[in-house]
Amino acid sequence: MFSNPLSLVIWTPIVAGLLVLATGGDQRATLARWLALAGALAGFLVSLPLFTQFNNLHGGMQFVENLPWIESLGIRYHLGVDGISMLFIVLNSFTTLMVVLAGWEVIQKRAGHYMAAFLIMSGLINGAFAALDAILFYVFFEGMLIPMYLIIGIWGGPRRVYASVKFFLYTLLGSLLMLVAFIYLYFQAGKTFEIEAFQALAKIPRDVQLLLFVAFFLSFAVKVPMWPVHTWLPDAHVEAPTGGSMVLAAITLKIGAYGFLRFALPIVPDAALEVAPIMVGLSLVAVVYIGLVALVQTDMKKLVAYSSISHMGFVTLGMFLFTGSQMNVWALEGALVQMVSHGFISAGMFFCIGVMYDRVHSRNIADYGGVANKMPIFAAFMMLFAMSNSGLPATSGFVGEFMVIMGAVQVNFWVAALAATTLIFGAAYTLWMYKRVIFGEVGNDHVEHMQDVNKREFLVLAILALAVLGMGLYPQLFVEKMHLSVNDLIAHVAQSKL
């Protein structure tokens, strides 16, 4: 079991997390930090072979592991990745490393527990992406609520309790109905929880498909989050510590979008086709309306949180653009690229805000001004992330949005036109915030005393910046991995199950 790379990426961080937990309280915080770094690094290193050894010419699942687990209930320990899920596992392992670095000396209260929670969550997230058994997926999917709840609630901002409970209950609401859907499908598919068996079901009546879609929708739309079930996200993001916001934005949101691709679309394609106009509508609302909401925020973290919702609107838009019963390949690949790219950008943006917060202890835009005078290196890095967030060509933010808009033009001009407004709104809210915070005269005494980034912060910023640029200049590296899986998915969805 432990020779399989997927089991390794799941269990390495979890075991490391438990070891960190075992170092006890704050008296051995330094040991806990180094142990956590080693664990995160090991987790990242074991995830690399997934990327390098992945066979681009091989459709279907790779690195498969299928073992009996809870036979009496029909649940198996079945792992495997395709070109889509593999990318997110690598992205997640990478983000975890960044998070450990980001929280290094910032977290003074129970640093060991903080690091352990992130490591354990990283393993659970990898598990959710790698699971090919629906209940195994569910266990990982729900299990990650516990560490996230504690992270927000213990290390978060002033309204952390409210935010953490809201986050927990919102996500639980959706996923419980999905559990019933899984159990229903279990009996339909001949007493198995294999996701591939669910997908292979040849006939599902329309009404049943719609109900199943509703169950999946509630579960994944909350996670994405789509308008109008997005309201937990600004609270959770704003109150979470920097690392929590990074993981939330970079990874956990993607699990929702991934869920649509793995479950909703292939299992109930006809229902998906039927509700696609609604999904497109909701996505456009997220893109346009939430973009406008972001514009008026006075809190930097909230602004980036709303910007995340708006960008995720692009992702769901790309997934539900149909011509006939055919999904749009441009839009779908664009959505996937957008997901990966948003992982890097949002991690970078939240980290930048965290860096400033650590110095001034405020997230209010009005409390800043002229930061560039005091922190020139930092200002340069943040400029890159801000530009990428607004979709500047040659950064990763551009590629995904461009591809989705290209796809949208093929399907419907007006959808494309509305979607394209994000290039204006995104630039408006991001750059306006950047201008108010970074440029101008030094705003006040706090800013006057700001020190530029230290080595640790520089390291994190540089790595994230390289990722953003690399992906913008050579997206092919990612796209070629996912290409075959995307085509398989489109072919599968095109077949009606009525």
Next chain:
Amino acid sequence: MNWADLNLMPALPEMFLLGAVLFILMLDLYLSDAKRGITYGLSLLTLAVAAFLQVSTFETFSTITLSGLFVDDPMADIVKVAMYGVTATVLVYTRQYVKDRGLFKGEYYTLTLFALMGMNLMVSAGNFISLYMGLELLSLSLCSLIALQRDSAKATEAAMKYFVLSALASGLLLYGMSMVYGATGTLDLPTVAKAIAGGSANPTLMVFGLVFIVAGLAFKLGAVPFHMWVPDVYQGSPTALTLMIGAAPKLAAFVFVIRILVQGLGAMVADWQGMLIILAVLSMAIGNITAIAQTNIKRMLAYSTISHMGFLLLGLIAGTPEGYASALFYAVVYVLTTLVGFGILLGLSRAGFECETLDDLKGLNGRNSWYALLMLLALFSMAGIPPLAGFYAKFAVIQAIVNINLVWLAVVAVIMSLIGAFYYLRAVKVMYFDEVQDNSPITMPVDMKLVLSVNGIALLVLGVVPERLVAMCVEAMQLSLHSL
């Protein structure tokens, strides 16, 4: 009765238990207060030997003996072994607590063992008479145990409530049993089953009898609308006794229900299924919603118990061996989880201080992060969040009801467990997010600390590798109910 055919081997653990209790009862009279530890040690030894005898006389088939009064089948064996373990754990958890409150007496231990005798009899009864005798032995022992703290007005009140309401429930049950007797002419469960299947029983009379029996059973389980005694008794009893009522008796009550409804009245499944659906939905709804309003943890856990009994009923409603197995699994996991929850409350209580409101848990993580973690595991397990044992328990019962196409009931169940998650989360919040209020050191005896840790970790281990326990439950149910 033909003495030559009398096979007492299946009842060997019970006979040993009775002998040992009587011996402890006598011996204790000659012990001074300082030597009370001997009673405690002997009680634990008794439980260990009884468990050993139970395991060593294990058979994979049912044996009916004592003219049908006593049944020994795999279901009874597995539940009895669990009950020995649970009772021993309860004794370990409560030793310091009862010492601090002047309850460290021989009566505490002998009555506990008598209650266990009663539960064993309930679990192994093959006849309405022996079922009833077991039930009364359990109820009366528990009642005296609660009243043991006779200076406390609250405990006396709880004992009184428990006594009156359990007498009422027993009355209902007896009335129902007498109707069944009137319709079938027998008290022997397999013969009752045959009479119903053969069509010789008067259906109207049987349905009336069934209604009374279900009402009586619902009282015993604490299912809505027969639940009113549960919160009061849980809150009023000394925490040690709350744990005793909330743990092993739930297992016994579960088998009790299986014996009557499945083995005796199994042919009337269509009739009792509908009643149980109402009980289950109401229990899940009222239990979970009312629990939100509680500030006393014992009362909150009482309402949570009510909702858990609703979930447990789901497994019975399925009416299939898998359904019964899922309910058995649910009961076992529920008891394991309850032990941890109350174990922590007992550990946080000390002489002159009862840990019973949510505020008493404030900042527990800051006081002792290990105990906070154990309580966290218990609470999330009760809420049914993976990867903890409680998730698979809920999963299994929901799977069982979806199997008989009651998808709407499954949806109701998950929505109720969502509501339930709120108050468990609030307790976690109090422990982890709030500041420490009471910084007095937590002193737990080493043995209790050890058992509690194993108990808490078991919730996580069972969540990662539940297969063995699930398979055991499934097998026990299939072997015991194969004739159905």
